[in-house]
Amino acid sequence: MTQPTRRSFIAKTSLLALGATTTLAAEPSKPMLTHHVFFWLKNQASKEDQAKLIEGVKTLEKIETIRHLHIGVPASTEKRPVVDNSYAVSELIFFDDVAGQNTYQDHPIHKKFVADYSHLWEKVIVYDSLDIS
Amino acid sequence: MTQPTRRSFIAKTSLLALGATTTLAAEPSKPMLTHHVFFWLKNQASKEDQAKLIEGVKTLEKIETIRHLHIGVPASTEKRPVVDNSYAVSELIFFDDVAGQNTYQDHPIHKKFVADYSHLWEKVIVYDSLDIS
Numbered sequence: 001m002t003q004p005t006r007r008s009f010i011a012k013t014s015l016l017a018l019g020a021t022t023t024l025a026a027e028p029s030k031p032m033l034t035h036h037v038f039f040w041l042k043n044q045a046s047k048e049d050q051a052k053l054i055e056g057v058k059t060l061e062k063i064e065t066i067r068h069l070h071i072g073v074p075a076s077t078e079k080r081p082v083v084d085n086s087y088a089v090s091e092l093i094f095f096d097d098v099a100g101q102n103t104y105q106d107h108p109i110h111k112k113f114v115a116d117y118s119h120l121w122e123k124v125i126v127y128d129s130l131d132i133s
Numbered sequence: 134m135t136q137p138t139r140r141s142f143i144a145k146t147s148l149l150a151l152g153a154t155t156t157l158a159a160e161p162s163k164p165m166l167t168h169h170v171f172f173w174l175k176n177q178a179s180k181e182d183q184a185k186l187i188e189g190v191k192t193l194e195k196i197e198t199i200r201h202l203h204i205g206v207p208a209s210t211e212k213r214p215v216v217d218n219s220y221a222v223s224e225l226i227f228f229d230d231v232a233g234q235n236t237y238q239d240h241p242i243h244k245k246f247v248a249d250y251s252h253l254w255e256k257v258i259v260y261d262s263l264d265i266s
Contacts, residue, residue, distance in 0.1 A: 033208055034225060036169055038260060054265070072262025075166055077234055083259045090262045092167060092225075101210055126216045127171060129205025129223045132187070 031067040031094035032131045035101055038087040040123040049120050053089045056117035060091070063107045065100035069093050088121075101128065164200040164227035165264045168234055171220040173256040182253050183221050189250035190224045196240045198233035202226050221254075234261065 043049050054071055061069045070092040074085035095101045104110055176182050187204055194202045203225040207218035228234045237243055 033210075034203060034205060034223075035210075036225075036260075058266070069266060070167060070262075070264050071266035072167060072264055075231055075234075075261040075263040077166075077168075077231055077261040078238070080259070082257045083261060085261065087260070090167075090260065092169075092262070098208055098210055101208075105211070124215045126213070127169075127220070127223065128208040128210040128216060128218065129203075129225070130208040131203050131205055133191070133202060133204035 030131075031096050031100075033095040033097055033101055034127075034129045034131060035091075035093040035095060035104075036127045036129070037091040037093075038084075038125045039089045039091075039121045040086065041088045041120055042122045043120075044086075044088060044122075050088050053117055053120050056113050056120075057089065057091045059109060059113055060093075060104075063104050063109050065095055065103045065107075067094040067096060067100075098130075163264075164229050164233075166228040166230055166234055167260075167262045167264060168224075168226040168228060168237075169260045169262070170224040170226075171217075171258045172222045172224070172254045173219065174221045174253055175255045176253075177219075177221060177255075186222045186250055186253050189246050189253075190222065192242060192246055193224070193226075193237075196237050196242050198228055198236045198240075200227040200229060200233075231263075 039053060041049050041053065050073070057069075057071050060066065070090075072090040072092065074087060077083065077085075079085075093101075093104070095104065172186060174182050174186065183206070190202075190204050193199065203223075205223040205225065207220060210216065210218075212218075226234075226237070228237065
């Protein structure tokens, strides 16, 4: 029984290796565009409105050109004059390229997000960066 | 000869599997803190000063608490009132946590970067976000 068992183990391990290799090979090319959005709420102190907006940002992740979506809130790093932690919610999205960001802007899910949640925010700042590193 | 050859192949494949698994397991936990810095230059139109600052930002990647470092320049996305593309260089760093960012701030490499390159910039804005996605 020893030999077949070992073979079975080896076969499974080999499949694992094949799977791992395939996954690595299938990964998309490195995204080159970061789209970082900072939202300030009308009711800046409202944890309820902050939670609602976070719920809204989460709906965006179904947009197919998004490679990674990070939702953030201000971190408790040291208070320094250059640090702006006055926003309520941040949304950091990686796209492959400018075209991916354009598709996102015009996407029905994004338009619905703006229609359903823009009453919550007072100010938005967007920084689009091309990755050169 | 068939059997040993196959065994040898399987042994290599198994090692590959082991290697892949080990790599995956050894990956750090998902970084939770994004530190996004935007720089405006004193000579905002100077491509030379922009290149110098990029060279400076690149020196930071040796700081051991940095999980990912993206260096960016303004992307050619659509001009909209909410988009600020007036900065010259952006630096997006992922840390595991606030402690990782604190280590970075106090690190000799970071202090040297500020000493050597801060004469180039006029304004800096920093956004530190805790990832909740």
